[in-house]
Amino acid sequence: MKFVYSATSVSMKTKSTAAASAAVAPTEDESDDNTVPLPYDPETLDPLDPRRVSLDIFEVYCHEMVTTGEVRRRAFLIKKMRYMIHRLIGNQYEYGRLFNYTTVANLVGRMCGRHAYYGEEDEDDECQLLSRLVDFDLAKWKTVIDQLGRLRDSLIRKDATLIVLPTEIEDTPGADKEEVDEIPEEDEEIDTEKESSEAFTTSFLQMKDWLKFHACLSCIQPQLQNALNDGTDVIPKENIAQFHQAIHSHFDGGEENEYADILDSLFSNSGTAGKKRAKKDLSLKSLRQLKTIHSENKRVFDLENLQLQLLKLVRRWVKMVLPVPNLARLGYGSVDAPEKANDAKLNDAPEDAQSLSASSHGASAKKSARKRRKTDRTEVDKFFDDDDDDEDDGMSEAQSKVKKLKQTRQALSRKVKDPLEESVARAAALPARQEKASPKKAGEVMGKLLEKKASAVHLEFADSEEELSEAEGGDLKISQVPERLKRAEDSKPAPINIQLPGQQSGPAKRKRFTExxxxxxxxxxxxxxxxxxxxxxxxxxxxxxxxxxxxxxxxxxxxxxxxx
DNA sequence: TTAGGGATAGGC
DNA sequence: GCCTATCCCTAA
Missing domain, CATH: 1.10.10.60 (Homeodomain-like)
Incomplete structure (x- = not known):
């Protein structure tokens, strides 16, 4: 028998909720109505499994990402989550509660973890993503549109709230953990009740169209925005052609579409023949006309409004489907004042979600043909692909840091002359060590410095592994002067008196012991x-x-x- | 870190 | 130059 455990069964509240939850209890035995079902099956999942504990924290981050009203806070959360993903969470499965929460957080972070436009807060704000929504190109908008679609599809599945722990991060690559972990079966069946709800139909489709609208518009951004602001920018011809092409590919359904119409109206020869206009005739209306269209449709053009509405939609989805994380119920995670009312709603036990989820699990019968699925690059990993790290696409954060360090080092090397060679040359010019019988002079101190103590312990450094292996005998020491640069034993130039500021010359004075x-x-x-x-x-x-x-x-x- | 041999400064 | 106290070095 496979265990199917659901976090939605966490309930401290009423008997009726507990009863509803009982339907999703781990075993097929009927639970006692008075007991509070555990969010996991204690026989198969250790409640103190580090992954589970880290997931609780991770979920609080995700939850706050949706509930907070502050851009800075979202950007901060993205950084925290990136860290957690790297250090605590391995590969995750593309279904269930973690996947959905992660996708939600990722989508909200990507869209609302940055300001829409450039403003006065630019310079001093280290905590936010550098690029703005108005910077998004077609590809980024496409990512958002696809992600919203995937999120919607995943949330209406019956296994939307299933707890599926990610695989452990393995210390020893190649070790097969698959057979150790018992992974809950996924349930691809669609919950028709959710699917037919307004939030997942009309609102979703409208949001999708709106995103497509801005995807198209991105072809002529940010020049259009600049032009609308101060009227100075010129939009290149090829961008306009790309813009036209984008409208065609995004809104080619044939039926009337509010967003497509607005976009079409931006062309100089828009109208009945607008959509069939020849490519060579492509040109936009005059700036004055564009400004008029913009102001008439400000609600649609405004990216800040888009951010707000997207946030609202995602919040509705979360409220409908996903349970409030346990730690958030206990008060973990900060919530901004303006959002408190909203958050309180989210923190109310999502009765709808629980009952929906309960019914879904109760009805789950399609178990035989299910296959387990795990992808190498999951939604979690995609946090790293985004935006400000574009140039490091495909690299892990650690790799990109190493790359940046190397670049910095190379830049520094170009500017600064390596002092080693000069230092060695100077050392060679210093006097040979005094004979043992000769009186101790200041110069001898320097001679002694050059002398290698038999008991000396050396730290080994090399700029790279290659350099280390190239060194003589693979044993390059920082204090080891290359053979060719060593001074000749018989040359004994006059001692040089080296005195450091504030330093007394000569050996330390003997000091008699006091009583x-x-x-x-x-x-x-x-x-x-x-x-x-x-x-x-x-x-x-x-x-x-x-x-x-x-x-x-x-x-x-x-x-x-x-x-x- | 410690023990012990040896070098050395400084007093006589 | 000798003696002693202190400092230095090395091995364990």
Missing amino acids: EEDQAILTGVERFGAGKWTEIKSTFPTELRDRNTVQIKDRYRTLTKSAE
Whole structure:
């Protein structure tokens, strides 16, 4: 028997809701009406499964994306969600509650996570997506239109609220997790009640047409917008041809369409023969006429209005179909003041959704021929394809960061001369190390710096793996001077006195131990025993502030030796 | 981090 | 130059 568990069965409310939920309870046994059904089957899904916990959080983000009224907040949420997708959520299945919530958030983020037009808030606003809706090209509009259609199709399915955990992110590529996880069966059957509702029919189709309207208009944007604003921009001929072509391909149904008519009216020879006009005759009306058409149809042209209406439609869909995330019920996630009323509605238990979902699961009988589906690039992944990262299309965020870092490094290398060569040359010009018997001079300090201590520990650096392997013996060390650049052993130029600002020349002056220090050491040895120099030093940090553990040890040796 | 050998500064 | 206290280096 396959388990089908539904989050819509989460209910803290009434007996009747619980009863409705019981129909979608995990097992075919009838649940007790008085018990609150779990949103998962405890035998098959660990409630503390990290994926499940992260999904709860992810859903709150998605929910807030829809409920918030602030562009900045949406853009912020997009960033958070991108992080979560990368770090916590693996591949997801293209059905069920997570898929729908993700698609909703993605669509809203893409359309409403940015301002529609350029305005005064441009420079200081780091938190929003840089490009504006008015920048969208035909391809981006097509993405939005397709996504809205897919979302609609997915939401009216009977498995719209099914909890389907994504696959785990695997530490070891190639490990087969498929057989471990029990994935709920998808139910492609359409919920006719939802499908026939006004939100999923008329409103959806109208929104789709409106998006198509702006898709076409994008061919002559942003010049048109500029022209309407100040009358200075010129729209290139080829853009107008593309615009004409777009109208033809988007609205070729033949029947009258309000949006197509408005677009058509922008052409100079619009009218009865407008749609059949020859390509060479393509030209737009005068700016004055365009402005008139624009002002007469401001509601349709206005991208901010489009954003608002799209948001409203998606909110209706979410309210109808998707349950409020558990954490959102508990008050997690912030909601903006202007949206509170709206949010309160969304937070009301979606009775419609629950009953709809309940009936859908109760009726689910088509189990035999279902196939499991998982795609490599899911809706979740598409968060990364969008807009401001266009040039990195197909790259993961990490890859794109690496690419950017490399570019930055290369740019820096062009501007700055690598100081290594010069430093090595200078080092070679410095005096050879003094003989051991000679008196210690300041120059010897530099000589000692050049000397390699046998016990020295080296950190290994290389700009790239290749460079590392190319290095002699594959063991390039940052402190290792290449053989060819090493100074000749017999050349002993005069010592150079190097003095750093504020630094005393010569070796550190000997400092006799004070009685206070001696006392601290002796007390320390009494307390901890000889050899516990670190403990002694940390026990008398004030008295022994100028001494290291070796000095303390030496002093104790001297003290004991002199006492003999 | 510690022990121990050795180098060295500085007092006599 | 010798002696001692302190500092330095290395091995474990």
